[in-house]
Amino acid sequence: MNTITLQKRNRRTMLWAFAAAAGMLGLGFAAVPLYRLFCQVAGFGGTTQVATEQEADLAAQMANSGGVRDISIRFDANTGMDMPWRFEPVNATDRIAIGQRDMAIYTARNTSTETITGTATFNVEPEQAGRYFNKIQCFCFTEQTLRPGQEVRMPVIYFVDPAMLDDPNMAGVQQITLSYTFHRAKQPS
Structure with missing residues (x-):
């Protein structure tokens, strides 16, 4: 060669x-x-779905036509180690009709002496419920900025899709947990 x-x-x-x-x-x-x-x-890994008002109305109609069943929703709140906020749900649990829109309220209070911007990550347990848990409005969609000592109420409007009743993987699920963790937002460089 x-x-x-x-x-x-x-x-x-x-x-x-x-x-x-x-x-x-x-x-x-x-x-x-x-x-x-x-x-x-x-809906893998407990990731929730984002729904429109029209999708919520359709789910409510489906639930009303098929007989109403209810489910327990547990609300969980956490903060990252670098986040000096007190963050918690107003009510730790709620019982809702599947397919019906509901609202949960969380509160956050900045316990530090500086203004802090945070962002919330979320998941749903059990994981297979993520595809049926639909959020219409949520504070997790935008960054939240709190001044020192400021406290805010943050709503989450959601519904559980009645299609879960036809999923064999959801058989026996009596409670869904919606969990949030607030972290400091990354500062622009």
């Missing part, structure tokens, strides 16, 4: 290796948003 042919093969191998490395790097950056999208669509 002559030197020119060997150089061409080495160059081609180097280009393929570089392309593979660049592709893997791109997939690494895309993995988190793609996984988040998958979880939102499938």
